[in-house]
Amino acid sequence: MLRVAVVGSGPSGCYTAQSLVQLDPAVYVDVLDRLPCPYGLVRYGVAPDHEKIKSLQNNLRTVLEHERVRFLGGVRIGTAGVPTARLRELYHAVVYCVGAATDRHLGIPGEDLPGSFSATQFVSWYSAHPDAVDDGFVRAARSAVVIGVGNVAVDVTRMLARGAAELSPTDMPQPALTALTASRVTDVHMVGRRGPSQARFTTKELRELAGLPDTQVEVGRDELALDPAYLDPADLPAAQRRNVEVLRGWAESPPTETPRRIHLRFFLRPVELLAEAGRVAAVRFERTAPDGHGGVTGTGQYEEIEAQLVLRSVGYRGVPLEGLPFDEQNGTVPHLAGRVLREGVVAPGEYVAGWIKRGPTGVIGTNRPCAKETVTSLLEDADILVREERRGDPLEALRAEGAEPVEWPGWQSIERAEAELGASLGRTVVKLPDWQSLMTAARGQGS
Incomplete structure (x- = not known):
């Protein structure tokens, strides 16, 4: 009998567990997560108003309810938790699916000013991640700048422009809902350093911006025309061509008077965040131009955009896990077809x-x-891995290490508590936003 630990219960962890039980009729899988709740970024990264994507949780639930899969939440691995070496002693194999836990920085003056945040911090707050901090994101803001032109940038831009009628039916935590519906933000500027044909958002996400009530999307035709591929998009891949067509339509639409405006800006590179009274007050950008090789170059022309809130959305980055090798340059664990490499040599298990x-x-x-x-590699190694004897239930050993695992009934108790909270507020399901409320709910069922 092959016992495997999967660290992380997001999509990659659940798909790993699914492949294991599908391809090996005798394997048993424990899916461990630092949080008491499963589903990773599907729960804590997908925007609350994207119900169709969030419904993927139903598919992941089927995996975690499989008779040979066990969910163990609230188990920290590595620093201040169960050492990776100890985990390897408890299981024949360990698969790390820990994602990319931090965000990239701009590396410019003023980036750490009050009022400047990563999009990750903002998303975690309105998604009720228990580690999130309410930093009063929108409290004093009239104008916001979102740096980046990917789907996460579109998400946070949309959340800043949403009203109470659209947010109330979601599972957004009540404090975030209250703050966003009271927001005085009237202008949101989403800014990219390159052109519209190189933007990373999908057309579906982009089009959603035009469907927001009481909101006008503004795109400058002259700025778009700086991109040669915008002028003639025929040779672009289909996805980028559709983006350009949507932007072209918006640029040609006459402006209307609305309470809120979303400004899509291109060929602007942030160079400094400017302060007033100790807080961010504006972002200084340098105009860029295509360099003919897919990148951009500075022009020496500058522009300032007022902003009391700045959200950077320029990508995620993996972080080292104690006990595992780590490639600092790429932010990943070195591997060969999923097998961890230690100094270039495969680390068994x-x-x-x-x-x-x-x-x-x-x-x-x-x-x-x-x-x-990865699972294919693991199962190819199975004959060697099972030669190492593993006795007893790893759950008891994890408890002996000081962990207090939240099992599936504990997670179901959290779900019930969130449904009850929603009903008490006249809403549907409302997420519990902090560790204490989550653990209290989990223990109510006796995990």
Whole structure:
């Protein structure tokens, strides 16, 4: 009997567990997570108003309810938790699916001013991540700048422009809902350093901006025309061509008077965040121009955009996990087809899948083939791995290490508590936003 620990219960972890039980009829899988709740970024990264994507939780639930899969939440691995070496002693194999836990920085003056945040911090707050801090994101803001032109940038831009009628039916935590519906933000500037044909957002996400009530999307035709591919998009890949067509339509639409405006800006590179009274007050940008090789170069022309709130959305980055090798340059664990490499040599019984394996790229579905490759490698090694005897239930050993695992009934108790909270507020399900309320709910069922 092969016992495998999967560290991380997001899509990559769940797809890894699914492949294991599908391809090996005798394997048993424990899916461990630092949080008492499963689903990773599907729960804590997908925007609250994206119900169709969030419904993917139902598919992941089926994996975690499999008779040979066990969810163990609230188990920290590495620093201040169960050492990776100890985990390897408890299981024949360990697959790390820990994602990319931090964000990239701009590296410019003023980036750490009050009022300047990563998009990750903002998303965690309105998604009720228990580690999130309410920093009063929108409290004093009239104008916001979102730096980046990917789907996360579109998400946070949309959240800043949403009203109470659209946010109340979601599972957004009540404090975030109250703050966002009271927001005085009237202008949101989403800014990219390159052109519209190189933007990373998908057309579906982009089009959602035009469907926001009481909101006008503004795009400058002259700025778009700086991109040669915008002028003639015929040779662009289909996805980029559709983006350009949407932007072209908005640029040609006459302006209307609305309470809120979203400004899509291109060919502007942030060079400094400017302060007033100790807080961010504006962002200084340098105008860029295509360099003919897919990048941009500075022009020496500058522009300032007023902003009391700045959110950077310029990508994620993996962080080292104590006891595992780490490639600082790429922010990943070195591997060969998912097998962890220590100083270039395969480490028996240690594997990676998801962003910590390949970097923060792809969509949710990209994790499925990534996980399958890793599982294929693991099962090829199974005959050697099972020779190492593993006695007893790892759950008892984890408890002996000081962990207090939240099992599936504990998670179901959290779900019930969130449904009850929503009903008490006249809403649907409302997420519990902090560690104490989550653990109290979990223990109510006796995990």
